[in-house]
Amino acid sequence: MRIGPVMLPAVMFRRLWMMTVPCWLLLVSCQKETQVERANREKILLVGNSAEPKALDHQRVTGVIESKIISSLFEGLVGDDPENDDGAPPGAALSWEHNEDMTGWVFHLQPEGKWSDGTPVTAHDFVFSYHRLLHPEFAGPYAEMLYFLENAEAFNKSEITDFSKVGVKAVDDFTLELKLREPVPYLPSLTRHYSWFPVPRHVVLQHGKMTDRFTKWSVLPNLVGNGPFKLTEWRFHDFIEVKRNTHFWNAANVGLNGIRFYPIENPYTETRAFLSGQLHTTYQLPSDLIRTVKRDKPEFLRQEPYVGTTFIRLNTTRPGLSDPRVRQALSLTLDRDQICEHIMEGFFPAHSLTPKMGAYEPDQKLTFNPEKARALLAEAGYPDGKGFPVYSILIARPAARASAEAIQAMWSKHLNIRVNIQNRDWGSYISAQQSLNFDMASAGWIGDYLDPTTFLNLWTPGNGNNNTGWSDPKYEALLREAALKAEPAERLALFRQAESMLMDAQPILPISHYTRNYLLRPEVKGWHPLLLDNHPWDAIRIER
Structure with a gap:
């Protein structure tokens, strides 16, 4: 998130x-x-x-701030365990089962499940919800979370128009069938994320069409x-x-x-x-x-401990920032140890994007090397920073200013380039990134579930949380290949390869890993x- x-x-x-x-x-x-x-x-x-x-x-937002409130008002198929991240207590579903290769799942809903107005919660609500989030006209920023469903990506990208071909079906009022494009053993954990939560079909349609984004169904009363x-x-x-x-x-x-x-x-x-x-x-x-x-x-x-990473998001469509040598130079002049020691106490310097997660530990790609950075910047056509555009770092709160000022000073000292700091309210901060109407942004990402894909899938084209303008078909191919691997070690090796490629491209500049x-x-x-x-x-x- x-x-x-x-x-x-x-x-x-x-x-x-x-x-x-x-x-x-x-x-x-x-x-x-x-x-x-x-x-x-x-x-x-x-x-x-x-x-x-x-x-x-919850089908229009992507933030942690919103998730805290949303999780009090809505519930997914599987609940959250209060003591164990890997726990999977009943939620909107009383029970579930899967086929041998974990590409087919059946969820049996709570027979007493009701909306807060007393209307029964049914499997049809879930089908409606997934249809809404995936519909191209709705343009849900978290639609990619449902791409695990068979044909969901094709429907979302208008490659097919028949939603009945997407892998979700209401067998009856209380039985939901999901067909996946690949084996997903962690599906129960996925369904705890609010992108998989249902919306009340009967209320949404009272206030507009399914694909209307801005209606009054989600406000009081x-x-x-x-x-x-x-x-x-x-x-x-x-x-x-x-x-x-x-x-x-x-x-x-x-x-x-x-x-x-x-x-x-x-x-x-x-x-x-x-x-x-x-x-x-x-x-x-x-x-x-x-x-x-x-x-x-x-x-x-x-x-x-908190599974998350802070980073600087770059708009790679901007002159200068479109060159990977410039992006690498910016990264090489970030003294992450100093930032964590003096500004972000309790946080840990990032050496890649994804925090260590179970058996997955990415290669340590990020270093501090100003001399190499200056050579790369000169090679890109900006010797000693001459001619480099003056850009702004977008921040959402006054609390972000100290780290932004430290980064500003490091780039000035080591690269002789100048950046400004621009503070915006949370809503316009998000909107600017989603519309690529920004240069750089101080940002962060918290894992939605305990698997590397929660970080690595972000940087694919069309992902509502990418917001960098960067993509690479080779990177996407590695992620697709990894998704089809049944052997965990082979799967994680491909993820490491993909993450290494991402860190070479540097559309984002990881700074630190979170501590709460x-x-x-x-x-x-x-x-x-x-x-x-x-x-x-x-x-x-x-x-x-």
Whole structure:
């Protein structure tokens, strides 16, 4: 999933934080009851969620920010396990089975599964949902997640027009049959991603055609979901509140009465809110506050592995950036060790795109070599940076400025080129990249499931999350060949070869691998470390 920049500003925000904390504490000391204390009584979880979501129609978005809210409102065929990334508890499906080569799967839906308006959830809803996301007129940015279905890619690219040839079929109201283009042993994990979630056919069609992108079905009071909670309030740039869905098939075991998501973009503001009793958990913790919190409030600090990578996305259609020698020069002058040590505390320098994942570990391709970089830049026609265009690095939040400034300084020092920094709100930041209306962007990607393809499939032509203008038929051929390999070692070897090719081309410049640094109150129970950070909301409890 797409994630906004998380690197943190340094001195200015830290000083502001230190000056304003006493004011917050003074305010709290005058209150009879903090917001958290009241929420504890009411069993309402208060969550910092970084930014305002672009939308709650999960077939129109690609971000982590949106996913946190969406996963409270909707549920896929398979549920999330609160303690194990590889767990596969029942979700919208009660059970499932597959054929010998794992290209055919049958899911049996929950007989008591209902939308939050009481309408039964059926296999026809899933067929409708996959039809909608894959339809070329809808232009869903995450359509590629369904390409595992037989003929899904051909339908999405208008190579065929008959959707009945796509590998999804409602055998009856409660039996869904999926036919895949290749063996996919990790399909249950895939269906936990929101691109595989259903949309309510009966509500979508009340507000327009199936392929209409911007209708009112996914806003109050129209939105209905099949998840453990339902949308009850949305105050723009204030909070989004969801309350327990009494029609949820497992409603009796939902531990919370509701959740309130706060779009607090500044991580210092979010930290103040947490320490003053306004939040149960934060989206992140500024890296320069980690040591202070570890010393003074260790019971709140959480530092956990996270399957993700930060990078600079390049628009390879721009002059200069279209030359792989220039892109390699930019990469070779990034001192990733210094960035992680001084700005991104707790993160690890990236030596390729994909983090180590089980038996998969890519070749270490990324190094720091300014001398080689200057030679490549001169070879590309820009000796000592002369004549190189002045471009801008797009960031989504003030929190990304420190890392962008460090990169800006490194390129100035080692290549004598100048870049500007441009800050935009989350929605326009995403839109600019999707329309290739940008030069460079500070970005990141969190794995959607625990397989290298969650990173490597992004960079294929037409992928809604590519947004670089780069593609290579040889790269695509390696991915296709790997997908057909039954032997895991052979499959992973081909992925390594493909990733090596990607790192030679450098349409993106990986910087670091994530660690989740955040704050969590001890009364929140059922919240366990997870590599994908997909905490099932129905498993969370508040115990005072």
